[in-house]
Amino acid sequence: MKIFKRIAKIIGVILLLLALTAGLIYTFVLQYPTLKAEPKLGKWYKMTSPEMKDSTGGAFRTFIKKGSENKVMIYFAGGGASFNEETAKDPENFYFHGAVPTDYLANLTMNMGGLATDSEESPFKDWTIVLVPYATADFHSGTGEFHYTNDKGEDKILYHNGYTNYTETMKQVVEVAGIDNPDTVLVTGYSAGGFGAAILADDIFTNYYPNAKSKNLLVDSSLLIYQDWQSTAENVWQTPNYISSKMVSDNLTLDMLNDLNTKYGEGINLMFDSSTRDGDLAKYQNYIETGSFDVNEKEADKYQARLKELVPEFQKANVQLFFWDGLQYYDDTLNMTMHTIIAAPYVWQEFEEQGQSIAAWLQENMAGQDTSYGLDLLDKVYE
Numbered sequence: 547m548k549i550f551k552r553i554a555k556i557i558g559v560i561l562l563l564l565a566l567t568a569g570l571i572y573t574f575v576l577q578y579p580t581l582k583a584e585p586k587l588g589k590w591y592k593m594t595s596p597e598m599k600d601s602t603g604g605a606f607r608t609f610i611k612k613g614s615e616n617k618v619m620i621y622f623a624g625g626g627a628s629f630n631e632e633t634a635k636d637p638e639n640f641y642f643h644g645a646v647p648t649d650y651l652a653n654l655t656m657n658m659g660g661l662a663t664d665s666e667e668s669p670f671k672d673w674t675i676v677l678v679p680y681a682t683a684d685f686h687s688g689t690g691e692f693h694y695t696n697d698k699g700e701d702k703i704l705y706h707n708g709y710t711n712y713t714e715t716m717k718q719v720v721e722v723a724g725i726d727n728p729d730t731v732l733v734t735g736y737s738a739g740g741f742g743a744a745i746l747a748d749d750i751f752t753n754y755y756p757n758a759k760s761k762n763l764l765v766d767s768s769l770l771i772y773q774d775w776q777s778t779a780e781n782v783w784q785t786p787n788y789i790s791s792k793m794v795s796d797n798l799t800l801d802m803l804n805d806l807n808t809k810y811g812e813g814i815n816l817m818f819d820s821s822t823r824d825g826d827l828a829k830y831q832n833y834i835e836t837g838s839f840d841v842n843e844k845e846a847d848k849y850q851a852r853l854k855e856l857v858p859e860f861q862k863a864n865v866q867l868f869f870w871d872g873l874q875y876y877d878d879t880l881n882m883t884m885h886t887i888i889a890a891p892y893v894w895q896e897f898e899e900q901g902q903s904i905a906a907w908l909q910e911n912m913a914g915q916d917t918s919y920g921l922d923l924l925d926k927v928y929e
Contacts, residue, residue, distance in 0.1 A: 578609065578679025580835040585612045585723050588664070593718045598923040599707040600681035601628075601643040605638070606707070609677040610723055611664070616699035617673045617730040617851065617915070619733030620750060621662055624737025624768075626885065629778050634704045637837060641683035641738075661734065669909060672925075673732075674725050678715055678811050680710035684797075686735075686742030701756075706783040712746060730760040732912070736886040740768030744802035745789060748809065762912050763806065767824055767886040771796045771836050771852065800859055800926040807863040815911045816858060819868040819904055821883035822923050823850050825875030828882065843928075846882045854924040866911050868904055869920035870897050881928035899923065 550556055581591040591613045598606040627643035628634045637643035662675050663667075673847055682688055688706025696702050720726045735743035747763045755761075772778075775798045779790035793803045794804065803816055820827075823846035832838055832845045860867055873892060875882035886895050896903045900919035910917045 563583075575884075577659055581610060581718055581722055583722065584732075585610065587612055587614055591718065591723075593640070593722075595718075595841070596712045598711045598714050598857075599705045600617055601641065601683050601704050601706070603635070603703065603705050604644065604815065606679075606680060606681065606711055607761070608711065609792045610719060611675045612723055612725065613671075613675070615629070615672040616728050617670075617732075618676065618725055618728040619662070619670055619673050619676070619732045620676045620743075620769060621736065622678050622686050622733075622735030622739030622746070623737040623889075624735065625680040626683060626693070627738055627741075628704060628706075629772075629774070629782065634683075634692055634694045635696045635702070641684070642681045642703065644681060658889070660889040660893050662889075669905075674723075674728070676719055676725075678735075678742075679741070680708070682711065682749045683705055683784070684708040684783040685738050685745055686712055687745050687779065687785040687789060688783035688784075690785065692782055708742065708783075709746075709786060709789075711894070716750070718876075720754060725873040726754075728755060728758055730753045730762070730912075731758040732762045732908075734764040735768070735886060736766040736767065737768060740765040740886075741798060744768065744784075744799050747802070748806060749789070751810070761810065761913060762817070763803075763814065764817040764819070764908055765799060765803070766888045767820050767827065768818075769797075769799050769820060769824075769827060769853070769856075770830055770834065772798070775801075780871070781821075797856070797859075800863065803860070803863045803865050807865075812864075815914070816863065816865040817908065817911050818865050819870070819872065819887065819907075820853060820922075821887070822853065822869050822871045822877075822926065823847075823881060823928065824885050825878060825882035825886035841882065843880045843882070843913050846880070850875055850924060853905035857921060857924070865917040866907075866916055867921060868907050869923050870900065870904070871923055871926070872897060872899070 548782045559798045578590045581593045585591050592607040594607040600606045617864040626640050628641050633640040649775045686704040686708035689707045690706050692704040744765050751761050773796050779785035793801050828845040829841035830851040871883045873884035893904045902919050
């Protein structure tokens with residue numbers, strides 16, 4: 547019995563230290579100054595306004611670091627989605643719903659080794675980076691309030707405020723930070739943020755940076771097949787009609803890429819990457835199809851097969867592709883692969899099969915080389 551008490555005491559001390567560390571990080575690292583005037587180069591600022599809200603209706607903020615080069619990366623973070631009342635009342639499984647945990651994720655995105663990390667080795671180190679965290683469950687595209695009843699019978703509101711947060715952010719980027727005429731723009735995002743990047747890229751290039759000579763979009767790990775995308779966007783998220791009207795099929799990502807290709811042609815570089823057997827996307831797809839949030843090798847098989855089926859459609863839309871594996875889905879051993887890569891140090895890692903990294907592939911395509919990697923992995927048999 548004493549040994550169990552000792553173990554419990556040790557665990558308690560560890561948890562206390564973790565809580566103190568998290569508190570210190572939030573207090574001293576995440577409390578970036580508010581953008582009020584011309585920002586200093588290389589320094590992170592937060593942007594907020596009364597119109598910006600998370601899904602609970604609480605305060606929300608986004609982040610900017612102004613660079614010395616006339617180039618901009620607009621980066622949308624991920625964190626699930628809500629489609630209906632069932633998902634709205636279950637944020638623990640389906641979506642990020644508060645600003646503080648989102649702040650932690652934003653800090654990781656800015657500082658833990660991915661594309662947005664400020665390091666001497668990064669080709670983006672002198673770019674302006676606009677980071678849009680995510681806590682609105684609407685792929686950054688909503689403007690409305692979704693009323694639902696939770697499991698306790700209480701009336702609740704899920705604030706799908708993603709599009710409003712984004713537009714408030716861009717106003718400050720242009721008007722306060724003075725980022726109004728870059729020569730190069732990269733719109734990117736992972737998971738739900740990858741959907742957001744695909745959805746909002748045209749808005750960015752039309753309303754904010756139409757004169758950018760180099761227009762680029764990288765969608766990281768954002769693919770779900772769902773018959774009701776347009777209805778969800780219109781009736782649940784209240785996405786602006788000029789955006790939701792582009793959602794014409796069960797493949798939201800491909801709809802947006804097709805629209806961008808039609809409008810911009812060779813004037814834009816379109817890129818999509820995914821691991822071959824993405825465990826999280828397989829899990830969400832299983833929920834959409836069966837109502838079950840479980841995932842196994844069978845669901846991963848389906849995801850891999852769907853990627854292969856879609857390759858010709860991506861290619862028809864002039865989308866360059868990078869498929870990868872070798873990174874495990876959490877601690878799972880069921881031949882599933884990791885979900886998303888651009889926020890992690892793995893983005894710089896050269897994959898043995900492809901002889902290339904995601905970051906280097908991105909740079910190739912931004913330079914107009916039109917390269918794809920890893921298509922043969924979609925035929926790989928995982929045993």
